[in-house]
Amino acid sequence: MQLNPGYDRQHDIDSESHMAYMALWVLVVLLTLSGVSAARFDIGFLIRGLGSIIRQPDILINDYIAGAGLGPAFLNAGLCAFAGLVILKRSRVRVSGPAIAAVFTIAGFALFGKNVANIWPSIIGVFLFSFLNNRPLSENIFVALFGTTLAPLSSELAFGLGIPAPWNFISALAAGAAAGFVLSPIARHVLDFHRGYNLYNIGFAAGFIGTMTLSVLKAFGIALSGGGSWGDVGAGAVVPYLAVSFLGMMVAGVRVDPLWYREYGHLLRSPGRLVSDFVRAHGLGATLFNMGVMGLLSVAFILVIGGDWNGPVIGGILTVVGFSAFGKHPLNALPPMIGVAIAAMISDYGLTAPASQLAVLFSATLAPVSGTYGPVAGLIAGMLHLVMVQTVGVLHGGLNLYNNGFAGGMTAGILVPILEWIREWRRHEV
Amino acid sequence: MKFDAVQLMRVAEEILKYFYMKGARHVAISYDFGKERSFCGAHSRDLVLEERDMDYLRHVFDGPVQPEIANYYGTLAGRRRDELEMELVGTMVELDELVSESGLGTRMLVSRREMEYRSSLHHD
Known part of the structure; x- marks a missing residue:
């Protein structure tokens, strides 16, 4: 066992946290500009595409690029990353490894399941959990950000099951918030099962919540809709941009x-x-x-x-x-x-x-x-x-x-x- | 039991493990639980840390306490049998004293403030 990994110098965490924060802003700008330029600055197309993304049930796997196009999908990713970054800023946490992972994960999944509308119910649920425990949201910030994994639950209730308005939106908000509320204690609990050897711990915790939710829906004969969307825009459309970004x-x-x-x-x-x-x-x-x-x-x-x-x-x-x-x-x-x-x-x-x-x-x-x-x-x-x-x-x-x-x-x-x-x-x- | 008290006990387990793995066989752990701040001390008379060990510990505790990490992942501290999580400990407590001298042994004192107090203290 390595008891003492070497360290050559001390880092100023606060200044590096600020630089990391700026780097995440660059990500937001890049994603947003990619979306706008991929849509050839056609604002009407972008708005229609975002509307289409929001109205999809989002059951895994739902490819936003195949469904709405490159432009709206990347714009959605930029907007979701922006939301994550604003929450981080408002929570006044230092931007280090987990915060970077959270924002990139939100941006990535905003290409196939998370969108500017469905990420909020679970975040509200985590906020309510923090509030009732008399703790600041910052202490549960990573649960809130990673917890957007349950976004399809809200989209499914709002647009996938044929529930009439406004009950579809009310049930989507209530169910998403309830899932977010219980996520924090479950996420801490399941860490013990794999002892930190599974990096996507919130995914593990959310899997149990999803399983329980699906079981309840099945008990009442309610079947899920959507999912199964998978396209291919070709390597030439994205690989050069990705390669330049990573370089x-x-x-x-x-x-x-x-x-x-x-x-x-x-x-x-x-x-x-x-x-x-x-x-x-x-x-x-x-x-x-x-x-x-x-x-x-x-x-x-x-x-x-x-x-x-x-x-x-x-x-x-x-x-x-x-x-x-x-x-x-x-x-x-x-x-x-x-x-x-x-x-x-x-x-x-x-x-x-x-x-x-x-x-x-x-x-x-x-x-x-x-x-x-x-x-x-x-x-x-x-x-x-x-x-x-x-x-x-x-x-x-x-x-x-x-x-x-x-x-x-x-x-x-x-x-x-x-x-x-x-x-x-x-x-x-x- | 208060969440902060439990977290401090887990930190103590991790420090105890560190001392044991460094060769200590007689270790005394003490606690002082306060309303806004709690302390944990570890003292081993039969352990003298090398300079690189001291550098490592100073590095670990050099950064600020990060409640957003400590609160979520803190349950992992003190749980693993064969792996040290001192970096995690560094996000959970502040280092108040670290002394290691031949004859005196090694003494480490860490403290943990009540969460809301710390949150308001570190961010203006």
């Missing part, structure tokens, strides 16, 4: 911290378990560089497997990049990603199936397993993750957007005690 991140990292390479060496030795706040531990320079590297690797991985280019895949890449400030790096993320690819190729699922493509990207939620127990363990975790992710989605019916977080929590919870026992047995500590 830009790497350059920004080098500019922010001229000694980034020394800290990056330490960062690469981090197991990545929760809580691995790379900004706090290794500085913003090394973190931005890592985010750029992981972005390029993710793009390369999708190109190699011949994947599609659409909202879910781009959203998955943005999520990987965000969590590269909060636990993921090439050495711990690649083994589970390769494991998923191998399992997809040797199983009936196939590598080009939508769920397999997404699992390749989101399997990096299990990066801490390979970071702690080695690449072979990571590879096995990735293989198991694929078979889990293909099955557990049925439980919540697509109400939980972080389906890979749900599957990752189960995979880690099952694997980690076994891996821990093997390690202790080999050390004769049992």
Whole structure:
């Protein structure tokens, strides 16, 4: 065990937090400008597209790019990231690894399930939970931001089940807020199950809430609608922009911290378990560089497997990049990603199936397993993750957007005690 | 029991684990629970930390307490059998004293303020 990861210098967390905040503003501007320019500055088209996005039931998988076009989808991503950033600012929390991960995740999933209307009920629920506990919202800010994973629940009630107005909106708000309200205690509780080896912990917690919700709906004979939208705009439409953006991140990292390479060496030795706040531990320079590297690797991985280019895949890449400030790096993320690819190729699922493509990207939620127990363990975790992710989605019916977080929590919870026992047995500590 | 008291106990478990893994076999843990601020002290007479260990601990506690991380992820502190979570501890408590000298051993004192008080203190 590494008792003392080296640190070459102290970082001024407050000034780096401010720079990270500015970097997130750049993300918001880039997404918004991409949306507006992709729509060729046709404001009417953008507004109609946003309206179409908001009115979709949003059950997983619902590709906004296929449904509304590149412009409205990216504008929606920019607006959702803007909302997340404003909430962070109002909560007065320092922008470090988890905050970066949260904003990138919101932006990514705003290409396939979250929109400017459906993210609010669960945030209101977390706010109510904080208020009733007499604590500031800032203490539950990450639950509030990541908790938008349950956004499809509100959209489904508002637009998918045929409930007449205004009861559809009232029930959407009430159900989303109730889900957000209970998310905070459940999220803390389920951390114990996987002990921090599943980075998408809110996805794990939300999976249980989604499962319970679907069970209640089924008990009354209510079937969910929507989902199953998956397009492909082609690599040429997005890959050059993504590549330039990620190269830009790497350059920004080098500019922010001229000694980034020394800290990056330490960062690469981090197991990545929760809580691995790379900004706090290794500085913003090394973190931005890592985010750029992981972005390029993710793009390369999708190109190699011949994947599609659409909202879910781009959203998955943005999520990987965000969590590269909060636990993921090439050495711990690649083994589970390769494991998923191998399992997809040797199983009936196939590598080009939508769920397999997404699992390749989101399997990096299990990066801490390979970071702690080695690449072979990571590879096995990735293989198991694929078979889990293909099955557990049925439980919540697509109400939980972080389906890979749900599957990752189960995979880690099952694997980690076994891996821990093997390690202790080999050390004769049992 | 107050949430902050539970969090401080978990921090103590993590510090105890750190001392044990560094070779300490006689460790005394003490608490002082106050209304607005609570303290936890760890003292081991048979442990002298190396300078790089001291640097690491100073680095861990150099950053500010982050309630937004401590409140959500704090339940992980003191839970893992074989892995240290001192970085997490650094987001949960402030370091008030760290001394390690031959003859005296190692003494660490950390404190945790009541959450709302801390939130209003650190952000104007």
